[in-house]
Amino acid sequence: MSDPFEQLREHMAALADLKNVAQLLDWDQQTMMPPRGAVARAETVATVQRISHEMFVSDETGRLIEAAATHLNGVSHDSDNASLLRVTGRQWDKARRVPARLAADLARASSVGHQAWVQARASSDFAGFVPYLERNIELVREYIDCFDDFDCAYDVLLDDYEPGGRTSDVARLFDELKAELRPLIAVVEQHHDRVDDSPLYGDFPVDRQRELVIWLLEQMGFDRSAWRIDDAVHPFATGFSNHDIRITTRWDESFLSTSLYGAMHECGHGLYEEGIAQSLQRTPLGHAESLALHESQSRLWENMVGRGRPFCGVLAPRIGSLFSSGLDADTLYRAVNRVAPSLIRVEADEVTYGLHIIVRFELEQELVEGRLAIRDLPEAWNARYKEYLGVEVPDDAHGVLQDVHWAAGLIGYFPTYALGNLIAGQLFARAHEQLPDLDAQLGAGELHGLREWLRENVHRHGAKFSTSELLDRVVGGPIAVRPFVDYLKAKLSQVYEVELR
């Protein structure tokens, strides 16, 4: 008889392959598929999901997990095999509680809701969207009812995007973050005239932007033998193995940040997928599982490197010569770090971004727990934006209808964005401790030192460790607010020339 771990690996390899298939179907749909292909594509996606679900929740998976578990004696917690067993067991325990009928209903409602949202947002029609949101919330509650071993309803959802994450921990972190961000924003708002972001607006031909972006990505590690970059309406990154990384971007002829920082963001995600160890490929550990860790990589590259003073010294002359603008490093640095409370999450600056997330985190808990009625959601949304960000929401398209997540049934996903910022702050601080000349490297345009540090400390482990296990290894503690806030204060005191405690 062959090694039970080998048998488990072989079984799970087929499921990893099907996951890649699902990701290719999605990548193709978003980048390549002609529009009329959508109807057949939906059927194909549904079939792959169904087959994959049936294979995973089968008794055979359970038997293989059990057989491997009996051979666990002496296998180190940190080993690939122990991690494989841990992660597979946890996923299986969760998946098998969900009836196939409910899984299918969730998938169907997600697809239907997504379509309805496109219409509703276009016409700012929340009322027309209510039945779809009601259906999603109803199914999400049914999903929650499949579980009895979580502390609260929202924990069930959060765990799907941030394995092991707890609502109470997130709430504590977000309370602390909110308490830090609001006074920060108040101070910089008093000095809003000190920062001018007009150099980012103008006339930027797409072919020149493309040249800039490709050069930038190549500095980060983009390599045509293992990567692609394509256009997409809603940019994303995906990977079908550590040697097949696909990122996407979009281009705005009148605003440079869209392509420039969008591409750095997605490349940050791509580097994570590329850096996962060869030994973890075709296992459940071969893709990063924590969306917070994933987002920490994209935000670290986009904001901490891309919007940092050292690398602005590399970017500015390139932008200046490509677009004949004579842009200098300090002007770019200030422009890309302007803080201004606004309505739309995906356009928010680094500082106010967290508040956009906190609004959603609070409201989606209230919806799931029935403390907020769906019909009252726009009013609650607008009030919360007024309270936290000081902005008036003019209509639902610029308010509660702006994101696709709830429409697609993705409830519990939003917090991972803000957690990613916090983790990025922790990792960037730790990288500076371990690479004392990091700023000098970044200022010289040398990005490989940081990339290799992240690869060694984060990427290569794939989904072997929970977020808290990984952070314990790298920074010696759990997710924390302090490093991110310290980073923001240091940056803002330079950009806005103010004293920040």
Add this chain to the structure above:
Amino acid sequence: MSDPFEQLREHMAALADLKNVAQLLDWDQQTMMPPRGAVARAETVATVQRISHEMFVSDETGRLIEAAATHLNGVSHDSDNASLLRVTGRQWDKARRVPARLAADLARASSVGHQAWVQARASSDFAGFVPYLERNIELVREYIDCFDDFDCAYDVLLDDYEPGGRTSDVARLFDELKAELRPLIAVVEQHHDRVDDSPLYGDFPVDRQRELVIWLLEQMGFDRSAWRIDDAVHPFATGFSNHDIRITTRWDESFLSTSLYGAMHECGHGLYEEGIAQSLQRTPLGHAESLALHESQSRLWENMVGRGRPFCGVLAPRIGSLFSSGLDADTLYRAVNRVAPSLIRVEADEVTYGLHIIVRFELEQELVEGRLAIRDLPEAWNARYKEYLGVEVPDDAHGVLQDVHWAAGLIGYFPTYALGNLIAGQLFARAHEQLPDLDAQLGAGELHGLREWLRENVHRHGAKFSTSELLDRVVGGPIAVRPFVDYLKAKLSQVYEVELR
């Protein structure tokens, strides 16, 4: 209880979805995938193939076929349901003899072999390619050994690409064809100075070629809402539904025919997939099954329309103005119909093309039957080219390594190309009988009349009918050499201004 035909349809719909997945994986590999993605892709392809195979050969499929068969009374042979049952039953009988392990090995070896071939052809390295070809031949022999109800080994393979095709019939047709072609070639070679193809060579910027090709495809029915065209090393066409058609082409800056006729060829394939009836989508009848019929469509459009005198009257002024060459119709007509024995199949003229196929048909039988050793293949190839086409093969890149088929394990495939030419001759003759003003339409650049005739008589049926059933319906008899040869003689007597019996 629901209708047993409905149950069979539902079961087979999931398999049709998996077939689309396999085709997307292949399309992506040939057009989009970064090269280093190949290793993981081969595993993914193998897994999909294995799962699909297991689902199809399951006892459940057998039960559903049996249940539907008991309800067949009174269902017409030509109906969708009777055809579904007939085709599914035949495929099931064949597939269930093949172990899942072998199906996966074949798929994996195909993907790996394809990638190895790209390298081998680039460096004309047959020796480096030998292990991959050995593996493919070994697996093909294992595959053949799964069957005992075919007349000969090669019938097993041929049947995969041309269902119901028999080696003895093909050999008889090819003997007749060879006997017709060789004297034809001898005659036109005596008059080789009468035809000048130099107008096709020169400096043709790719962006202009692209403009020409897109215009041409749009005349044929290409529509961006349901089609794509991309670049590929070895052009092909595929479709994931009748509303998602993908064709590919390549560009040669110094030779116009590559893109122009290549694109018409692939668009001919695409029109077939697009024309298959909606009622057959997501069934085993939803993709054309006979590659000979498929090839008849591509060759009919490429050669009989695209290289025909009427449509040359439309093409020539366009080419002339795009490339400022002042090309006239008769000059183009002669140039694109020049006959000259050559080394490369895909660049061969319509007359010598058949001989390229006959070489392959003969050699692959010898390989499979063990009458020819793989190490002796280049020598045998070169000798056969010398004998049939009178040309010296300078290196393996221009010889035995020129095609991807054997590298991808596609043995038994080649004859369908030449059979496609024969069928195209039969269909084009019949279309002229039923559309008396067809030449006038083509001469006016109106291609929809022919397209709709093909849709009505061929495309919409998908895989409902065998090639001989379909030809019986449309031309009243089996595959025949005569109409194709008559067509060639008529054309050559114009182009070469010779009398041909």
